[in-house]
Amino acid sequence: MNQRDLIGVLRRGRELLPGDPAFGDPLSVTGPGGARAVARAADKLVGDTPSAAREIGFGALQVWQAMLERMGRGKGSQEVTVMFTDLVAFSRWSLSAGDEATLDLLRRVAKAIEPPIAERGGQVVKRMGDGVMAVFPSADPAVRAAIAAKAALGEVEVNGYRPRMRIGLHTGSPREIGGDWLGVDVTIAARVMEAGGNGNTMLSEATLDGLDEPTLAELGLVAKPYRRSFFAAPLSGVPEDLRIFRLSGA
Structure with missing residues (x-):
């Protein structure tokens, strides 16, 4: 399996994970200029070019945010x-x-x-x-x-x-x-x-x-x-x- 096919498999796999599978796209919560404390740090680690590592990283963040939401900690204190x-x-x-x-x-x-x-x-x-x-x-x-x-x-x-x-x-x-x-x-x-x-x-x-x-x-x-x-x-x-x-x- 080549790199491109692997990235496609990982992206499809993210559809099955909890949370927003679009995590990391330009209109998601962590697109270009996403949360500085989380997604921007991930970008520095895995880069902004398509890669298996990048998809795995965003998948982990996607699940992390979903778990916070479920525990009632994913929302802020003000509207x-x-x-x-x-x-x-x-x-x-x-x-x-x-x-x-x-x-x-x-x-x-x-x-x-x-x-x-x-x-x-x-x-x-x-x-x-x-x-x-x-x-x-x-x-x-x-x-x-x-x-x-x-x-x-x-x-x-x-x-x-x-x-x-x-x-x-x-x-x-x-x-x-x-x-x-x-x-x-x-x-x-x-x-x-x-x-x-x-x-x-x-x-x-x-x-x-x-x-x-x-x-x-x-x-x-x-x-x-x-x-x-x-x-x-x-x-x-x-x-x-x-x-x-x-x-x-x-």
């Missing part, structure tokens, strides 16, 4: 709202735009979306290429920041290209470790963002329930239930009963 953002079709555009234009765009995007996050009490936890992860003390400022950030992004243009951004919000109690956040609630927020398609703002039922009653009306928005299309792949690493909503103009 926060987690935000993930991502530029739609950014990779395809950047390949043709070139490095200089790509860096220019990323700088402009950061200048557009990060101030609205900070101004509403949010903290940017990490930047992941064309997206960010941020945390807020509650759902209300998180939603207001998301809407303000998208409005600011509408002013960004590079060589005729106007980026579109999808956003995912989920409220829960992840654990803060070394300035990062770890746990199933972080994974849920990332998967909620994945459901955002071509630039929608999505939120979990927990975030919707945490909003002040007049907030959506003040923003001119309504929350519509998200229904996964028949051909869309199911979201991995999230509860089966997770309900997601899409924010739409009223």
Whole structure:
């Protein structure tokens, strides 16, 4: 069995282990820029290129986190709202735009979306290429920041290209470790963002329930239930009963 086949076997084996089998991918709790105290240490030990050692290491971390969750120790002591953002079709555009234009765009995007996050009490936890992860003390400022950030992004243009951004919000109690956040609630927020398609703002039922009653009306928005299309792949690493909503103009 060659190295590539072995990695494939290990990845399939992780589907049978407790916890999130996506542990270690860019949208999991330990993707690039994952929990500094745990996954980043693993990256230093086994590297960031595909390898059997890397898969075994992430498999162990996956089980470790799942056991903490089962013992009630996998969650933090405070509730926060987690935000993930991502530029739609950014990779395809950047390949043709070139490095200089790509860096220019990323700088402009950061200048557009990060101030609205900070101004509403949010903290940017990490930047992941064309997206960010941020945390807020509650759902209300998180939603207001998301809407303000998208409005600011509408002013960004590079060589005729106007980026579109999808956003995912989920409220829960992840654990803060070394300035990062770890746990199933972080994974849920990332998967909620994945459901955002071509630039929608999505939120979990927990975030919707945490909003002040007049907030959506003040923003001119309504929350519509998200229904996964028949051909869309199911979201991995999230509860089966997770309900997601899409924010739409009223």
